[in-house]
Amino acid sequence: MPVTQETLDEIALSRDEYEAIIDRLGREPEPLELGLFGALWSEHCGYKHTKALLRTLPSSSDRLLVAPGAENAGVVDLGDGLAVCFKIESHNHPSAVEPFEGAATGVGGIIRDIFAMGARPIALLNSLRFGQPDDARTRYLLNGVIGGISSYGNCIGIPDVGGEIFFSDTYKGNPLVNAMCVGLIENGKMASASAKEPGDLLMLVGADTGRDGIHGASGLASRSFEEQAEMRSAVQVGNPFLEKVLIEACIESLDLPGVVGLQDCGAAGITSAAIEMAERSGMGLKLTIDDVPRREEGMTPYEVMLSESQERMLLAVTHGMEGPVFDLFEKWDLDATVIGEFELGENVRIYDEGVEVSSTPVITLTDAPEYKFAGVKPQWLTDLQNADLSATPIPSESPSEILLKMLASPNIASRFPIYRQYDYHVQTNTVVEPGGDAAVLRLKGSKRGIAVSTDCNGRICYLDPEIGTAIAVAEACRNLSVTGALPVALTDGLNFGNPETPDVQFQLTESIAGMGRAADAFGIPIVSGNASLYNQSQGTDIFPTPIIGSLGLLKDVEKHVTAGFKSDGDVIIMLGADSAWDDIDGLAGSEYLDLIHGKVEGQPKLDMDLEIRTQAVCRDAIEKGLVKSGHDVSDGGLAVAITESAVIGGIGASITAAPGERWDAAMFGETQSRIIVSATSENLSEIEKLAQVSNVPMVALGTVGGESLSFGDSITLPLADADDAWKNGFSRATAD
Amino acid sequence: MKFGIVVFPGTWSEKDTHHAVNGVLGQDAEYIWHGDEALDQYDAIVLPGGFSYGDFLRCGAIARFSPVMEAVRNFADKGGPVVGICNGFQVLCESGLLPGVLMRNDHLEFRCIWTDLKVENDTTMFTSTATKGQTLHIPMSHGEGNYQADEATIEKLEGNGQVVFRYADAAGNVTPEINPNGSINNIAGIINERGNVMGMMPHPEKASEKLIGGDDGNVIFKSMIENIVATLA
Numbered sequence: 001m002p003v004t005q006e007t008l009d010e011i012a013l014s015r016d017e018y019e020a021i022i023d024r025l026g027r028e029p030e031p032l033e034l035g036l037f038g039a040l041w042s043e044h045c046g047y048k049h050t051k052a053l054l055r056t057l058p059s060s061s062d063r064l065l066v067a068p069g070a071e072n073a074g075v076v077d078l079g080d081g082l083a084v085c086f087k088i089e090s091h092n093h094p095s096a097v098e099p100f101e102g103a104a105t106g107v108g109g110i111i112r113d114i115f116a117m118g119a120r121p122i123a124l125l126n127s128l129r130f131g132q133p134d135d136a137r138t139r140y141l142l143n144g145v146i147g148g149i150s151s152y153g154n155c156i157g158i159p160d161v162g163g164e165i166f167f168s169d170t171y172k173g174n175p176l177v178n179a180m181c182v183g184l185i186e187n188g189k190m191a192s193a194s195a196k197e198p199g200d201l202l203m204l205v206g207a208d209t210g211r212d213g214i215h216g217a218s219g220l221a222s223r224s225f226e227e228q229a230e231m232r233s234a235v236q237v238g239n240p241f242l243e244k245v246l247i248e249a250c251i252e253s254l255d256l257p258g259v260v261g262l263q264d265c266g267a268a269g270i271t272s273a274a275i276e277m278a279e280r281s282g283m284g285l286k287l288t289i290d291d292v293p294r295r296e297e298g299m300t301p302y303e304v305m306l307s308e309s310q311e312r313m314l315l316a317v318t319h320g321m322e323g324p325v326f327d328l329f330e331k332w333d334l335d336a337t338v339i340g341e342f343e344l345g346e347n348v349r350i351y352d353e354g355v356e357v358s359s360t361p362v363i364t365l366t367d368a369p370e371y372k373f374a375g376v377k378p379q380w381l382t383d384l385q386n387a388d389l390s391a392t393p394i395p396s397e398s399p400s401e402i403l404l405k406m407l408a409s410p411n412i413a414s415r416f417p418i419y420r421q422y423d424y425h426v427q428t429n430t431v432v433e434p435g436g437d438a439a440v441l442r443l444k445g446s447k448r449g450i451a452v453s454t455d456c457n458g459r460i461c462y463l464d465p466e467i468g469t470a471i472a473v474a475e476a477c478r479n480l481s482v483t484g485a486l487p488v489a490l491t492d493g494l495n496f497g498n499p500e501t502p503d504v505q506f507q508l509t510e511s512i513a514g515m516g517r518a519a520d521a522f523g524i525p526i527v528s529g530n531a532s533l534y535n536q537s538q539g540t541d542i543f544p545t546p547i548i549g550s551l552g553l554l555k556d557v558e559k560h561v562t563a564g565f566k567s568d569g570d571v572i573i574m575l576g577a578d579s580a581w582d583d584i585d586g587l588a589g590s591e592y593l594d595l596i597h598g599k600v601e602g603q604p605k606l607d608m609d610l611e612i613r614t615q616a617v618c619r620d621a622i623e624k625g626l627v628k629s630g631h632d633v634s635d636g637g638l639a640v641a642i643t644e645s646a647v648i649g650g651i652g653a654s655i656t657a658a659p660g661e662r663w664d665a666a667m668f669g670e671t672q673s674r675i676i677v678s679a680t681s682e683n684l685s686e687i688e689k690l691a692q693v694s695n696v697p698m699v700a701l702g703t704v705g706g707e708s709l710s711f712g713d714s715i716t717l718p719l720a721d722a723d724d725a726w727k728n729g730f731s732r733a734t735a736d
Numbered sequence: 737m738k739f740g741i742v743v744f745p746g747t748w749s750e751k752d753t754h755h756a757v758n759g760v761l762g763q764d765a766e767y768i769w770h771g772d773e774a775l776d777q778y779d780a781i782v783l784p785g786g787f788s789y790g791d792f793l794r795c796g797a798i799a800r801f802s803p804v805m806e807a808v809r810n811f812a813d814k815g816g817p818v819v820g821i822c823n824g825f826q827v828l829c830e831s832g833l834l835p836g837v838l839m840r841n842d843h844l845e846f847r848c849i850w851t852d853l854k855v856e857n858d859t860t861m862f863t864s865t866a867t868k869g870q871t872l873h874i875p876m877s878h879g880e881g882n883y884q885a886d887e888a889t890i891e892k893l894e895g896n897g898q899v900v901f902r903y904a905d906a907a908g909n910v911t912p913e914i915n916p917n918g919s920i921n922n923i924a925g926i927i928n929e930r931g932n933v934m935g936m937m938p939h940p941e942k943a944s945e946k947l948i949g950g951d952d953g954n955v956i957f958k959s960m961i962e963n964i965v966a967t968l969a
Contacts, residue, residue, distance in 0.1 A: 150846050154877070155787045157748025241746050241790025333745065423848045423877045425942045425949075426785075428752045433949070442947060444755070558947065 003034065010215065011038025017369060024364045032302045032350065032358050036365055038215075039268035039306055040275065043533050046368025049499035050531045053512040061525040063488055066190055071280075072113050072264070074527030075190055076489045078553055080446040083190070085117050086182040088127070088454070088493035088549045090532035094235040095177040099144025103177050104152040104238040105310055110181040111158065112264035112313065115247050118191030118254050119183025122427060123441060124153050126163040126179045127454040127493065127547045131172025131537070133410050133734045138167075141175050142734060148238075149179070150421040155240035156247070159430055160422035161439035163454050167410045168594075170458065174537040178493040178530075180549045182452055184443065191254050193263040194280040195316035195342040200260060202274060202285065202340035203315040203322065205329055206246045210295035212236045213269070213308025242311040242334075249332040250313055256328065258321025265312040271305045273314050274340065275348050279366045281316075284345030289352050291339045301352045316342065371499075375506025384463060387601035389587045392664070395596060399663050399714040402596060403639055404725045406668060409595050412636050413729025435648070436563045437479040437632050440554065449557025451485035453550050457635070458543035460589040460604045465510035466517075467604050468589075469546045471672055473518035474611045475634060476550035481615035482630035482675055484560045484622035485552030487522055492529040492548055497541020499533045507544040515546060521608045561622050561677075563631040564649030568705040570628060571681050572642065572653060576614035576673040578697035580657035582637055586669020591635045596664075604672075610696070611673040617696045618675050626683045626690075633674035639667035639711055641676050642701070643722050646709055652719045655702040658712035667711060678704055737964045738764040740778030742808070742824075744799050745770065749785035749821065749941060756944035757782075757957050770802045779964050780817040781808055783824025785877070785939055795838060795880045796826035805831055817861060817960060818933045822878055825925075825935030834928055834935045835893070836885030842918025846879040850949070851916060851938050853924050854904035857897045860927050861963040862934045862956050871908050872901075872952040874938040876916065876924075881937040883919040883926075893926055901925035901936055 008018060011034065021029050021037050029037060040046055047054065059068045061076070065083050068074035073085045091106025107124060114121050126149055131138040153160045163180070195202070213236035253259045261281075265273040270292070278285040289301045295309070315336075317325055322338065329336035348365065350358040395402055406412055419434040431449060432440035438453035455476035461468030477487040492515060497504040519526055535542045554560055565572075574580065587593050588602025621627045629649065633641040646653045659666035679687060684700065691698040710716045739757045743750045750767055758765040768775065770788075775781060788799035799805060805827070812818050812833055820828040828834040841847060852871040855863055866872065885893070893899050901924040904910045910922045917937075925936030940953030 154846055154848075154879070155746070155790070157786060239790070241787055241792070244748065244787070245745050420849055421846045423846075425848065425875050425877060425939070426748055426752065428755060428942055428944065428948055430949075431947055444759075 011035060012042060013038050017041060020369060030358055032305065033360055035302050035306050036271050036360065039271045040365045041368040043531065044267050045272050047531055048368050049371050049533060050494060050508065051370050052372050053508060054529060056512065057516045057526045058519045059525050064525060065187065068525065068527045071193055072116055074525060075117065075185065076527060077187065078448060080448055081187045082443055082446060083185045083187045084182060084450065084551065085114060085119050085185065086180060086491055086549060086551055087113050087528035088178050088180040088491050088547060089113065089530045090176065090178045090493055090495060092174065092176050092495065092532050092535055095145055096174055098235040099141045100148040101237050102235055103145040103148030105236045106177050107149055107152040107179045108238045108240065108243050108310055109266045110179045111156065111243065112266060114181040114183035115250055116191065116193060116262050116264040116313065117183060117185065118189055118262065119185040120251060121158045121181050122184045122429060123182040123452055124158050124160045124179065125452060125454050125549065128165040129171040129176035129458065129545060130167050131169050132167050135172065138172060139734060139736060145175065145177055146418055146421060152238055152240045154423045156244045157426050159424045159426050161424050161430055161441065162434045162452060165415060165418065166458065168458065168543065170537065170543045172537050174535050174542060176495050176545055178547050180454060180491065182551065191262040194261045194277055195283060196260045198283055198342055198344045199319040200342045201317045201319055201322055201338050202342065203317050203325065203336055204292060204339045205313050205315060205334055205336045207242055207309055207311040208293045208295045208335065209304055209307045210309045211299060211303055211307060214303060214306045236308050236310045238310050245332050245334060246311055246313060249329055249334055253315065253325060253328055256324050258318040258325060259315055260318060261316030263314040265314055267308065269305065269307045275362060275365055277314060277316065278342065278348055278362045281342060283342045284347050284362065285340055285342055286349045286351065287340040289350055291337055293335055293337055301350060301357055373505040375509035376502060377506060378503050384601045385603040389584050389602050392587060392593065392597055394664060399667065400717050402664065403715055403717065404721065406592065406595065406636050406640055407643060407722055407725040408729030408732065409591060410730055410733040411591055412640055414727050415730065416727065417731045431557055432483060432560060432562055437482045438485065440483050440557065440560045442557045447556050449554040449560065451480045451483045451552040451554060453479035454547055455479060456545055456547040458545040459594060459600050461511060461546060462543040462600065463589045463602060464604050465507045465544050466514035467606050469511040469514035470518035470608065471604060471606050472546060472548045473515055474606060474672060475632065476548040477522055478615055478632045478675065480550055480552030481618050482632050484619055485554045486619060487524055487550055487552045489524055489551050490519055490526045490548055492526055492546055494529065494531040495535055495542065495545040495547065496533050497536050501541065504541055511544050511546050518608065521612060559623060559625065561627060561630045563645055564629055565645045565651050565653060565678050565704040566628040566649055570678040570704040571684050572701040572704060573677050573679060573687060573698055574701055575618055575675045575677060575691060575696055575698050576610060578699055580655065580699055580701050581659050581666030582669025582671050584662055584665045586637065586671040587665050590637065590668060590670045592637065592664060592668035606672050613694050613696045614673050614675060617690050617694050618677065620690055621677065621687050626686050627677040627679045629678045631676045633676060634670065637668040637670050643709060645676060646719060647723045647726050651704055652706035652708045653702060653704050654706065654710045655712060659714045663714050737779040737961060737968060738766065738777065740766055740768045740775055740781045742768045742781060742783050742804055743770060744788035744802065746788050746790050747784055747786035749939065753782050753784045753941040756941040756953065760944045761954065761957055761961065763961060768804060770804045773803050773807045775807045775811045779968065780960055781811055783820040783827050785822030785824060788823055788827060796823060796830040799827045800831040809833065812933050815932050817964060819862060820935040821939055821941065822937055825937055826880065828933060828935045833933050834926060835889045836883055838880050839882040839884055840880050841882050847916050848877040849916060850875045852904050852906045853901040853938060854908045854910060856899050856902055860900060860931055860934065862959050863900060864963060865959040866955050869908055871904055871906060872955055873950045874940055874943045874953050876938040878937055881917045881919065883923045890920060896929060898927050898929065899923055900927050900934060
């Protein structure tokens with residue numbers, strides 16, 4: 001019987017893909033099998049549009065203990081017997097439909113990815129994008145998402161230490177909610193998401209399986225949800241308490257001799273988790289689907305296989321050694337059920353009440369089609385890049401008024417009103433709290449520490465996906481370097497529009513090329529990733545938003561520095577540039593141009609060699625104890641960066657050079673590769689030597705001190721006024 | 737001396753507490769599972785922070801029925817020192833070991849911030865190494881820390897010196913503006929009449945080392961150690 005278009009739409013498979021399934025099976029698929037294909041060939045699980053591109057990314061490093069791709073995430077050696085794994089995952093569409101639960105289960109999902117590796121989750125970050133907050137629905141989404149992250153993260157006892165939030169109308173109606181989790185593992189105790197030998201049992205632990213989240217991966221995540229009038233039932237409901245207990249039980253279970261594999265049950269539920277385990281183990285699998293404990297009666301095998309009920313994990317357990325596993329999970333009041341057995345062979349065989357309802361080769365299911373495309377640069381982009389920035393009118397307001405507006409922008413103002421709703425102290429490792437360029441965590445039992453950050457400027461990526469993504473990598477690393485940490489690994493969260501359109505194909509191709517080029521230049525691997533496509537708002541693709549998560553290593557965590565200025569009389573120095581103020585080209589894609597002039601245009605630039613040398617000098621100066629503060633110049637340019645360091649440090653600053661006629665470009669331009677440090681005047685010549693040896697330009701800008709800010713002859717402002725704009729800007733912009 | 741740290745399913749501050757009293761202050765410490773009932777080997781009990789049993793129904797409302805809480809009650813009845821932190825404070829109130837209730841923060845949001853706690857009573861076994869009027873810089877992290885009780889109870893608590901900590905500014909000024917959750921009289925921590933059971937919302941175990949922002953929390957554990965070791969000698 002030919003399948004109806006309605007059925008194919010429900011599982012987001014194309015007619016061509018359906019034909020390919022018939023071709024591979026040599027027959028029409030059963031409805032259950034079609035569900036399996038829909039899930040595993042979804043963009044979310046099968047990476048149809050990104051697999052070929054992602055393969056080009058650097059994935060090797062001396063520090064890698066487990067290669068990316070071999071397991072759910074690569075594992076990076078930190079020394080002292082410690083290793084770390086981390087990953088970003090998106091929950092954009094669920095959050096657009098049901099912001100609180102969408103965001104909460106996004107956090108829950110990424111945590112499972114990490115403890116499935118045998119790692120104890122030690123930090124959460126989140127990278128969020130919304131439409132402008134003057135819209136009531138956007139504020140509803142914003143409050144729901146923050147509430148969901150707060151509710152799940154706080155209950156589970158993992159500190160939420162950082163991330164970013166950015167507002168632009170491009171994300172109106174299609175917010176981006178990306179969560180990152182970092183886990184710590186004792187070197188050598190990594191878990192594998194696979195079975196060891198035929199006969200190993202497949203055990204489901206944690207929550208019962210219900211009808212929630214069916215078609216989450218295929219329906220919500222893999223096409224434009226705006227087509228769907230009502231997809232709320234495809235959003236799952238999270239239970240952080242259950243997950244907290246599940247973390248403890250699963251990590252404890254890895255010490256049992258019979259537990260050989262651990263896998264998280266996320267998108268596409270048992271289907272994806274069990275079948276990927278079989279693939280990784282190179283074995284067949286017999287699933288007895290009627291053994292799965294259910295929340296409600298009358299569920300079909302189709303529903304059980306595709307349910308995305310949260311807080312479930314799969315274990316591979318040696319036959320005959322399951323007794324202690326049952327005991328352990330009972331101690332934690334958790335269900336544990338044998339639902340299958342790995343076996344010799346190639347097929348996943350599904351049994352319901354003793355009857356085989358499906359038998360399909362594993363490889364047929366997991367080897368999703370791969371779409372290759374070459375992007376063509378659209379003319380509209382060339383036009384935007386060629387815009388004449390010098391035609392930007394100089395504002396009639398005073399420079400002080402513009403600075404205050406910039407500081408109060410929801411894209412720049414302090415994020416304290418958000419992160420004070422997240423527990424960032426639990427586990428007592430937080431050395432640098434949220435609010436700086438990167439969070440710094442100590443590693444108990446070692447002198448070492450890690451720094452973590454996320455970064456991506458969608459505006460810049462829109463104007464040049466290749467350079468923009470390279471800048472995202474550079475800035476994610478710069479955020480680490482300004483604390484003193486050496487970048488050692490990256491993860492990516494790709495958020496793009498509809499990959500079936502030429503523009504998005506161009507953006508994807510260019511963006512991943514830029515990411516690879518930048519990661520290569522830094523010499524660090526991308527250890528994990530996630531792709532969320534079909535992000536569209538009111539029929540328009542979002543800005544390409546390849547979020548980069550970065551992780552850095554501090555050999556001595558005590559030597560880190562923070563962003564705030566420290567003492568009267570210290571010299572303010574900029575590394576990476578030889579003159580204080582920026583030129584007109586720096587306005588490309590800047591916050592100033594967008595906020596004040598309502599324009600997103602210009603050609604972003606990055607000198608990669610300069611970037612790497614500048615970061616190295618900054619780290620070196622911190623390591624040698626020469627500088628007291630470090631802060632990246634980014635959104636809002638130099639004037640905003642100096643003001644932030646002053647406000648965070650609670651002390652004024654005076655910059656000597658006059659910004660000149662184009663004071664707007666000078667003070668608010670966002671040319672890359674610039675870092676602000678402060679130091680005692682005695683250390684200035686030492687820092688100059690370091691910069692000179694590495695051929696890094698630098699300039700002494702002025703001094704720290706007093707209770708006001710002054711920028712040449714342009715701005716003199718009481719620090720209290722800047723403090724008020726920056727600290728209260730966010731609450732004012734998001735007030736009902 | 738030996739601390740017993742109670743672990744309910746959903747507790748998350750037990751390791752931080754262990755690190756503070758054992759890792760930093762060098763005392764013996766063991767975890768006590770919520771089903772355990774034998775507490776005789778411990779010199780002091782800590783009910784740490786977290787979301788016991790998911791805090792379903794109401795914070796601490798399910799934990800009070802656990803076997804270990806019956807044992808904690810007996811331990812306290814015999815004069816044993818018990819401190820409840822955050823969720824532990826909520827459990828002590830739900831169990832009736834301390835008076836009053838902890839309601840939702842008045843602004844309805846979760847709050848994770850550093851607070852300055854004014855020491856109102858330095859004669860307790862939990863604060864004897866502090867000085868009355870001094871402030872302790874200790875973080876809080878809760879959605880339900882708004883301490884309330886009826887007028888008579890508050891009068892009694894205030895009259896007996898049972899209010900141990902109040903939210904204040906760094907200089908020790910107790911003002912409505914500095915109150916982070918709506919607690920009556922800015923109350924952050926109280927003690928029972930007998931002086932052996934204390935509850936507080938902020939987390940002293942999260943302020944155990946300068947590297948993580950400060951070590952004022954140790955004042956509380958050090959006071960306990962000093963007083964308990966003295967009685968053991």
